[in-house]
Structure formats: structure tokens, C-alpha cells
Amino acid sequence: MGLRIGTGMSLMEKLEILSDAAKYDVACTSSGTERKGDGKGIGNAVKAGICHSFASDGRCISLLKILFTNECIYDCKYCANRCSNDVPRASFTPEEVCRLTIEFYRRNYIEGLFLSSGILYNPTYTMGLIYQAVYRLRHEYHFQGYIHIKAIPGADPEIIRLAGFEADRMSVNLELPTAEGLSRLAPNKHRKTILTPMRQIQNGITVNQNEVALYRHAPQFVPAGQSTQMIIGATPESDYQILNVAESLYQKFALKRVFYSAFVHVNEDKALPALPGGPPLLREHRLYQADWLLRFYGFEARELLSEERPDFNILLDPKADWALRHLEDFPVEINRAPYELLLRVPGIGVKSARRIVQARRSSRLDFSHLKKIGVVLKRALYFITCSGKLMYPIRLEEDYIARQLLGTKEKLPFEADGVTYRQLSLFDDRNFVMDQEHQMIYHRTEQPAFMRGASSA
Amino acid sequence: MEETILVCEDSPEGILTAVYRAYEWKLKPEHTRIQVGAADLCLFAAYREVTADAGVAGKVANTVKRRFGQDAWEDICFALAAEAKEKGQAVYRTIAAGLSGRIRGKLMGGLADDDIRRTFELSRHVHSEAHRMLMFVRFRELEGKLLFARIEPDANVLEFVMPHFADRFPLENFVIMDVRRGIAGIHEARRDWFLVRLDREERERFSSMALRYSEEELEMAELFRHFCVSLGIRERKNLSLQQQFLPLKYRRFMTEFDAPV
Numbered sequence: 001m002g003l004r005i006g007t008g009m010s011l012m013e014k015l016e017i018l019s020d021a022a023k024y025d026v027a028c029t030s031s032g033t034e035r036k037g038d039g040k041g042i043g044n045a046v047k048a049g050i051c052h053s054f055a056s057d058g059r060c061i062s063l064l065k066i067l068f069t070n071e072c073i074y075d076c077k078y079c080a081n082r083c084s085n086d087v088p089r090a091s092f093t094p095e096e097v098c099r100l101t102i103e104f105y106r107r108n109y110i111e112g113l114f115l116s117s118g119i120l121y122n123p124t125y126t127m128g129l130i131y132q133a134v135y136r137l138r139h140e141y142h143f144q145g146y147i148h149i150k151a152i153p154g155a156d157p158e159i160i161r162l163a164g165f166e167a168d169r170m171s172v173n174l175e176l177p178t179a180e181g182l183s184r185l186a187p188n189k190h191r192k193t194i195l196t197p198m199r200q201i202q203n204g205i206t207v208n209q210n211e212v213a214l215y216r217h218a219p220q221f222v223p224a225g226q227s228t229q230m231i232i233g234a235t236p237e238s239d240y241q242i243l244n245v246a247e248s249l250y251q252k253f254a255l256k257r258v259f260y261s262a263f264v265h266v267n268e269d270k271a272l273p274a275l276p277g278g279p280p281l282l283r284e285h286r287l288y289q290a291d292w293l294l295r296f297y298g299f300e301a302r303e304l305l306s307e308e309r310p311d312f313n314i315l316l317d318p319k320a321d322w323a324l325r326h327l328e329d330f331p332v333e334i335n336r337a338p339y340e341l342l343l344r345v346p347g348i349g350v351k352s353a354r355r356i357v358q359a360r361r362s363s364r365l366d367f368s369h370l371k372k373i374g375v376v377l378k379r380a381l382y383f384i385t386c387s388g389k390l391m392y393p394i395r396l397e398e399d400y401i402a403r404q405l406l407g408t409k410e411k412l413p414f415e416a417d418g419v420t421y422r423q424l425s426l427f428d429d430r431n432f433v434m435d436q437e438h439q440m441i442y443h444r445t446e447q448p449a450f451m452r453g454a455s456s457a
Numbered sequence: 458m459e460e461t462i463l464v465c466e467d468s469p470e471g472i473l474t475a476v477y478r479a480y481e482w483k484l485k486p487e488h489t490r491i492q493v494g495a496a497d498l499c500l501f502a503a504y505r506e507v508t509a510d511a512g513v514a515g516k517v518a519n520t521v522k523r524r525f526g527q528d529a530w531e532d533i534c535f536a537l538a539a540e541a542k543e544k545g546q547a548v549y550r551t552i553a554a555g556l557s558g559r560i561r562g563k564l565m566g567g568l569a570d571d572d573i574r575r576t577f578e579l580s581r582h583v584h585s586e587a588h589r590m591l592m593f594v595r596f597r598e599l600e601g602k603l604l605f606a607r608i609e610p611d612a613n614v615l616e617f618v619m620p621h622f623a624d625r626f627p628l629e630n631f632v633i634m635d636v637r638r639g640i641a642g643i644h645e646a647r648r649d650w651f652l653v654r655l656d657r658e659e660r661e662r663f664s665s666m667a668l669r670y671s672e673e674e675l676e677m678a679e680l681f682r683h684f685c686v687s688l689g690i691r692e693r694k695n696l697s698l699q700q701q702f703l704p705l706k707y708r709r710f711m712t713e714f715d716a717p718v
Contacts, residue, residue, distance in 0.1 A: 020687040039627045056689035058698025107596040358566030369569045
């Protein structure tokens with residue numbers, strides 16, 4: 001890797017190569033920091049984050065998401081920039097990164113910088129390059145916008161610490177859910193070296209929070225917290241395993257976010273699965289739904305899935321699926337049920353649950369109120385009563401409700417553009433296979449009750 | 458009983474003044490309506506014109522803040538900026554409901570009340586459009602490093618948008634022009650921002666100014682366009698999802714949707 005190809009490139013060529021190389025990184029959020037401008041530089045940060053544009057795949061563009069360089073000494077099988085690939089290579093200079101960030105930011109194209117990098121020479125050197133760029137941005141250009149950088153596993157802890165004081169968010173990519181998958185597809189990376197900086201950042205944040213509590217103007221260390229991402233569908237882990245990993249990351253490493261990235265085939269390699277149906281988008285979607293249930297709805301991974309039922313239902317979202325298996329907890333009385341229980345009703349989200357709790361203080365709520373408040377009644381009506389009455393006389397029966405819920409079509413973010421639900425579902429569920437007659441058969445150890453009902457009908 | 462209709466101008470001051478007069482004249486909220494701007498006339502109703510008065514509007518504002526808190530006041534401000542004509546009535550009845558004392562807890566939490574819910578919906582709608590402006594405003598650098606942006610929002614959100622950018626770019630000279638309403642927010646480096654109403658001549662001057670890009674502008678716009686294209690993952694292409702987040706009506710002044718030069 002001694003040769004540095006492409007030093008004579010124009011800024012346009014570099015940006016094309018290095019943003020193209022960074023696009024598989026999912027995290028593009030700019031949330032978590034609230035910071036007013038100090039009036040002497042440029043920029044501020046908004047707690048909720050701001051998206052600025054949306055790419056042709058519908059994903060948000062919030063940050064200038066680039067690699068510092070796409071030269072890399074590693075050979076991860078799933079990565080377009082692995083050293084054995086023959087792709088054009090380029091590197092920015094810190095000056096170029098700063099100029100692009102500032103000029104894009106001034107025009108309100110972006111909310112800040114997301115700087116990642118391939119590994120040039122060694123992890124510490126690479127981390128040094130990232131640090132140099134963000135240091136200049138903060139101290140020479142007085143940039144007070146959002147900065148998200150990667151902590152490179154294996155880099156000197158001191159330089160990660162220094163970089164953490166310039167960044168809002170840091171992330172270390174877990175890459176694959178299990179250590180076994182990692183050693184198979186990313187031979188140069190090790191679970192331990194990935195978790196070490198994650199722990200370091202976590203401890204740094206805790207220590208820093210105490211400092212800031214004591215000295216209000218102490219420099220802030222990674223104030224927007226850390227995140228990570230896992231590739232879904234490149235290795236054979238079940239949803240249950242993945243969700244458990246996510247849960248322990250939230251609990252033990254105090255992560256702000258875990259991102260799931262449906263595996264996209266960029267390299268031909270015998271170690272990688274063939275995905276004739278395209279990236280497993282539905283699986284990714286279900287994981288995000290479950291992730292939300294973990295973070296905002298008070299669910300635990302073992303409530304949603306188990307060793308016996310290791311994968312999500314492809315036809316029903318995780319919450320409806322859970323509710324169907326726990327009909328004994330329903331119906332819930334809207335005018336009395338505690339907030340935590342309201343959250344567990346399909347069709348009621350965090351916002352509508354809050355509104356219900358507020359509104360019922362002044363008046364008794366009925367179904368027409370709920371509709372106006374924003375409850376999705378066509379999903380919720382099987383699980384709730386208002387003043388002791390169901391909306392319609394219905395049977396509280398798993399098969400019946402399941403069929404009704406399947407009838408109200410779930411809105412999925414990727415159904416448009418001519419991709420049908422069936423095409424996707426085949427490859428999203430590891431247990432769905434085609435038999436010789438091209439009929440779908442369901443290979444589960446335990447068929448859900450409503451499927452049994454449907455096939456006999 | 459005959460209805461009384463208070464007719465006021467379409468501005469926060471106008472509507473709040475009408476609210477004040479309704480109480481001053483001891484009108485009953487259930488028989489009173491506030492109408493924004495001239496509209497269709499009702500036969501069996503008494504019309505009364507209300508002239509905006511910043512002083513009494515301020516009194517109403519203070520009462521709202523004191524009785525119902527800053528959050529409720531902000532919701533009412535957003536609602537008053539909405540395009541919908543029934544905003545005056547919704548806000549009036551919301552304030553009346555609050556003063557009557559029948560809403561327990563937060564005023565804007567009383568969503569079972571139709572008027573409060575309407576105010577809440579208007580507020581949420583305007584708030585989300587203001588947020589969209591923070592997302593989608595695109596500045597063009599003109600000669601002399603002046604940053605210039607044009608917007609055409611449905612609601613009158615410019616005054617909610619300006620503080621954000623003034624805080625963000627304290628050292629920049631920038632202008633955001635609402636082409637639908639003919640108003641502009643102007644920020645001079647290290648100064649406070651202000652709004653101006655543009656007359657026809659000024660509008661034309663602004664519009665012609667918008668085309669004199671600085672040298673660097675074309676390069677940066679081109680870089681950003683390429684950046685947006687290369688960031689999309691081909692295997693996940695989903696234009697309808699893109700359009701759901703970024704409706705076509707906002708794209709007119711957005712740099713990344715310009716035809717390539």
C-alpha cells in the first residue's frame with residue numbers, strides 16, 4: 001500500500017469516489033446535540049437533528065458523508081474498498097474536507113460532517129488523519145455544526161480520546177452481529193478490538209458528564225453519544241440473535257443508536273450469500289421496528305422473539321405479532337390504562353399514547369376522539385375499549401384478529417416502484433422456500449395459528 | 458341569539474385584538490366568531506370591524522403566557538401563522554376554553570375539545586412546514602459573498618425560520634425571500650435580523666439579483682449535485698419514498714434538483 005494513487009485528481013473526482021465509498025454507512029443522523037452558535041464562527045446544532053435532502057433510495061442526507069480515503073489495508077469480504085478490489089482510490093487533504101464542509105454548510109446543504117475512512121497504513125495513522133481534519137474544522141474554521149466521526153478499532157486510545165472532544169458523535173462499527181461472522185467475513189477485524197474503543201468512549205462520556213455537571217464550560221466529550229451498525233443478511237444469524245446483540249449494546253454500552261444495514265452485494269465472493277431478491281429490506285425494516293420497541297415502548301428482546309421463534313413474522317409487525325400472542329392482556333381500557341400498557345396496543349404510538357393520557361384528564365374519551373388524536377383505529381380496535389365498550393362486537397380470537405389485521409395492509413417504506421411484497425418476502429424470511437411447483441411452503445418449527453387457519457380455508 | 462362576527466386583518470395582532478375585543482364587549486364565545494379578512498357574509502349576524510392594536514394584542518399574549526404557559530403560547534403563534542382562514546376562530550375558542558377552566562392539565566393537551574384540536578393541528582402543520590424550511594432552504598452565493606435563498610411556503614413561516622439561520626450564520630450576510638408573500642428576512646453580519654415587505658420594484662430587483670452567482674457558486678452546486686447522486690444506493694432505489702420525504706413542491710428552489718448545467 002505504499003503507492004498513493006490519484007493525488008492529482010480534481011475535487012469533483014475525489015468527492016465522487018469518496019462519497020460513493022461512504023454510502024453504505026447507514027448512520028446519517030445529526031441529532032443528540034443542542035448547541036447555540038457563539039456568534040464568532042459558523043454553525044449550531046439542533047437536538048432533533050435536521051435532514052437536508054433525500055437520495056434516490058429515500059434515505060436522508062443530513063451530513064457530508066465521506067471517507068477520508070478509500071485506500072485500505074484490510075480485506076473485508078463485503079466491502080467495496082477491500083484491498084483486493086481494483087477500484088479507483090482517492091484521498092482528501094484535511095484542507096479539502098474543511099472547505100467542502102464549510103461551503104456546503106453555508107448553503108444549507110448539510111448539517112455537518114460525517115467522516116469515516118479506509119485504513120491507511122495502520123489504524124492509529126488513520127485516526128490521526130481524521131483528528132487532524134476535525135481539529136482544523138473546529139479551531140481554524142470555528143465550525144460549530146455537527147460532526148460525526150468513526151473511531152477506528154485498534155487506534156491508539158489517546159488519539160480516540162482527543163478526537164472525541166472535537167466530535168458530537170462517534171461510532172465504531174460492529175460490522176457483523178457475532179464474532180464468528182466477523183472472523184469469517186472480516187479476517188482483519190476482531191470482536192475485541194471493536195468493543196475496546198466502544199467501552200472507552202462509553203467511559204469517556206460518563207466521566208465527562210460528571211465534569212460538565214461540575215464545570216459548566218468543560219469541553220464536551222462525544223455529547224451526542226455513540227452509535228454502531230451491523231450488516232444484516234450477510235451471515236446466518238437469526239433475528240433473535242441480532243436483537244439480543246442490539247439489546248445488550250443498549251444496556252451494557254449505553255449506545256444511542258444501533259443501525260441495521262441490509263446487506264448489499266457489492267463483491268463477488270464465495271463467502272457471501274447470494275441474494276437474488278436484492279437486499280433483505282423487509283428484514284431490516286422489522287429489526288428497526290423492534291429496535292424502536294426496545295428503546296421507546298418498554299419491550300425486551302425476549303418478549304418479541306425466542307429460541308423457538310427466532311425470526312420475525314414477515315406478515316405482521318413485531319408489535320401486532322406480540323399482541324396476538326398475548327390476547328389475555330387485552331382489551332385495554334383507554335380511559336384508565338397506564339401509559340405503559342397503552343404503548344403496547346398496536347395502532348397506538350408514543351405520541352398518541354401521550355395525547356391520550358393528557359386528554360383523558362379533562363374528558364372521557366370515546367372512539368371518535370381517538371381517531372382525531374391520531375390512533376390508527378383499524379389496527380387498535382381489536383385491543384381497546386372506551387368506557388368498557390368495544391368499537392364493534394368482535395371476537396377476541398387470535399385467528400380472527402390476525403386475519404383482520406392482515407386485511408388492513410401494512411404500509412411498508414419500500415413497496416412502491418413496482419417491487420411487490422411477495423418478491424421481497426421470499427428472500428427476507430430465511431424459512432420461506434419454494435418447492436418444485438413454485439408454491440410457497442412455510443418451514444417453521446411452529447406455524448403461527450393464523451397461517452394454519454388460512455391454509456385449511 | 459344572533460351571532461356576532463368580528464372581522465379582523467390576517468395577522469397575529471389582528472386576531473389577538475379581536476379576541477381582546479370579544480372579551481371587552483362581553484360577547485359570549487358560543488355566539489361569537491372571528492373572521493380573518495373579508496369573506497362571505499352571513500345574513501343573520503352582526504358584523505363588527507376590529508382594527509389591529511399591538512397594545513391590546515400584547516395583553517392577550519401575556520394572559521395566554523401567564524395562564525397557559527410558554528408552550529401553549531408557541532402553539533398559538535404557529536397556528537396564527539397558518540394559511541387556513543378558520544385559524545382566528547380556532548385560536549379564539551381555544552383561549553376561551555382555557556379561560557373557562559374546564560381543561561385540566563395543559564391547555565393544548567385537551568384534544569377532546571374540537572377547537573383546541575383544530576388549533577393543535579394548525580400549529581403542528583405550520584411547525585412542520587417551518588422545520589421543512591430549515592431542511593430545504595438552499596442558499597446561493599452571489600457576488601460579494603451574499604447568501605440568497607428563495608422559498609414559497611404555504612404558511613407564513615419566515616419569522617420562525619430566520620432566528621435559526623441568524624444563530625447559525627452570525628458572520629454571513631444573507632437574505633431569505635418568501636416569493637409567495639413578497640417578504641424577505643434580512644440578516645447583516647453581526648447584526649440582528651429583520652423582516653421587510655417588498656414592493657414591486659424591490660421584488661424585481663431581488664429577482665434579478667438572484668441570478669448573479671459568484672464564481673465559486675457554480676462549482677459548489679455542481680459538487681453537491683454529484684454528491685447527492687452518488688450517495689444513493691442503486692439496489693435500494695425508491696423514488697416514491699424520496700418523494701414522500703421531499704415533496705415536489707419544495708424542489709423548485711433546491712440546488713440538487715436544478716437541471717445539470
